Amino acid sequence: MTTKTLTNLLSPIKIRTMELKNRSVMPAMGTNLANNDGTVSDALVAYMRRRAQGGLGLIISEVTAVHPSGIAIDTELGAYDDRFIEGLAKLSNTIHSNGAKAALQLHHAGRESFFLLQKGEAIGPSAVPSLVYGMAPREMTKDDIKEIVEAFGTAAYRAKQAGFDAVEIHAAHGYLLTQFLSPLANKRTDEYGGDMFGRSRFVLEVISEVRSRVGDDFPVILRVSAEESIKGGYTVDDICQVLPSFVQAGTDVIHASLGTHGSPAGITIAPVEYEPGFNVWRARKVKDAVHVPVIAVGRFTDPYLADEVIAKGDADLVAFGRQMLADPDFLEKAKSGRSDEIRECIACNQGCIERLMLELGKIRCAINPETGQELIYPRTPAKEKKRVWVIGGGPAGLTASLEAARLGHDVDLFEMGKELGGQVLYASIPPAKDAYRKWIHGLISQVKNSGVKVHTSTPVNEGMIEDKSPDVVILATGGA
Ligand SMILES: Cc1cc2nc3c(=O)[nH]c(=O)nc-3n(C[C@H](O)[C@H](O)[C@H](O)COP(=O)(O)O)c2cc1C
Ligand code: SF4
Structure with missing residues (x-):
């Protein structure tokens, strides 16, 4: 039973200098729409323009590689060189032109890159094989660690130069930063391994470096998997022990996602059997562990349910991922009393993540023919009636x-x-x-x-x- 109000969801929130007009967030979603060299394409700008027209407060742009050793697929968007800044600026401008704030997601895939594993070039905290691809990365040296920490900082600075209002450090879903946090992937015996505190050292260094490069005013979001959701992985109670130190190091917002590569049932991008908002209890636990705003995510399709979550104090912001692929206008429809027109995401995963990961195709949605084709999609009536x-x-x-x-x-x-x-x-x-x-x-x-x-x-x-x-x-x- 929902409260049938949008007052809480539509209320503004300020994070350092960034003022969001409301608390709805589009989380990062890879599109495979970038140019082959990892620069921003016209198709990606058109896709983003359509999303930004939806009236959400914050749009987090997709995984963006901070270093060539961390590219998950060969066309992943990049921020590891100054040549990317011009295209990234087009993306942030597009988001701004529709009143939303823009964050860029900083990413390193670690061992979860089939593309680099095949070439023997993937790196990770330890030489533990990827559960999905069955191949092991090379264990990172201390010099590698230093280089990647610096790469996160430099990429964050480029995001700022490109006009983004914030960055999100991707420490979720089994990529490099999660690999360091995970007792399953991190078997190091030096100061970057051991217990949860040792395993969190790399993430702490990344946050500190990013903070030092972007300055005091610039918001830094940290996306974590609140738990790995896999046997032997870290739990929500484990990560709650180290979250306060992440905040201390310069994190302004925690984005409480879940799961890792190999989690059963693809729980990170949960199928339809999972109820809308099923992951909120983890956001609540995270919120109880820190004093900064928390973003809840997981099968949200109904803005009224999101409002209720914020009203209860379980989270401060709510992310709508696939719902933004299925119907980028859903919030505007709800605001204007047209909720019955909302095309609700059916969590089939066929058009979006499966197409991306299994077929290496470009983003689509099984129930929204426009998604991923915004550049060529006809909007105005045809000249000739047929x-x-x-x-x-x-x-x-x-x-x-x-x-x-x-x-x-x-x-x-x-x-x-x-x-x-x-x-x-x-x-x-x-x-x-x-x-x-x-x-x-x-x-x-x-x-x-x-x-x-x-x-x-x-x-x-x-x-x-x-x-x-x-x-x-x-x-x-x-x-x-
Ligand atoms: C096509 C697709 C691509 C995704 N790419 C990313 C990504 O680049 N970075 C990330 O942190 N999460 C990514 N995710 C996960 C989403 O951000 C989100 O956490 C997940 O879809 C659950 O939210 P939802 O139920 O509202 O869709 C992706 C999800 C989908 C469907
Ligand atoms: S393809 Fe399916 S899961 Fe993906 S956004 Fe569309 S309806 Fe949702």
Whole structure:
């Protein structure tokens, strides 16, 4: 039961000199839209512009490599050279032009880079194989450690030069900084290993270096996995012991994510079986351990639920990740009393993270055809109105019909079954699949209100097409 107010979520918050107009945050999400050389592309700027139009207070830009030894995929955005500053400035300007503040996420992949592991060039705290890729990195020397600490500081300074309002140090999800924190990945016997305090030394040095390079006014966010969520990994109680020292070293905000590479069920980017806001209790624990603002994250799709979390004092800000891919306008819709129009992320992971990680493709969303294609996506009505036939009333046919109607075409939608919805009607029946039901019924009702002529129980044959000769036929019978 939600409180049905947005007052808390929409209230401003000040972090050092950065004033956020509200407490909604877009967390970093890799897109693979950068140019091949790691510079900012026009497609990435267009993607970000669309996100920034959503009215959130803070947008954290995707993983950005601080050093060539920490690139996770070969096209990862970079901040390890001055040549990146010009493109990064375009990104921060785009975010600013729509009233949000911009943070750049500073990243080093450590052993979680298939790309570098294959070449024998990945580094990590110890030569412990990646649970995902099964290959071991080279153990970092003290000189390596010094070099990477400095690289974080220099990259943070470049972010500031590029006009970002803050940086986020990525110490979550199993990348290099988590590897140092983890008893599973860090087997060092020097001062960078041992108990939680020893294992936190590298992170502390990174925070101190970043703080010294960006100055006193500039906000520094630290993203941690509040627990590794894997057998033998560190727990939330373990990390809460060292969080105060991270704050002491210069952290202004803790972003309480969870999980590591190899955590069961992909809990970092939780599937639909996890309830919206399932991770809030960890944010609460983090909040009890430190005196700085905390960002909660994990399956938030409903701004009213986020408001409730802030009202209860469980977190100070709330991050909406995949919801911003599925519907970047969700907050504006809620603010203007159009919550029923929100396209809620169904946590399928197919269009976004699986496409990125398994296919090395560019970001997309299974239920939002615009995501990742903002640069070429048509927005204004077509110059020439066409007669469009869409065959198949499942999610693809419904979406194609809606988009064609939005562009001003004359659309007929044919479904051979008695009702619209296709296979998703069945997929939405099992427990925990309510998000699918909401999505498909939302689509159906939008189509019914869009002027599309719907013909159920109507199989289409060649004769019908020859007889009526529509200008365009879209075959959308995929799941049948
Ligand atoms: C496509 C995709 C890319 C992501 N890339 C990053 C990233 O670059 N850095 C990061 O810290 N988290 C990344 N994440 C995790 C998100 O920031 C977020 O923590 C996660 O999706 C859970 O939030 P949500 O349930 O609101 O989506 C990514 C998630 C997705 C779906
Ligand atoms: S592809 Fe699926 S999980 Fe990813 S944003 Fe879209 S609906 Fe959400």
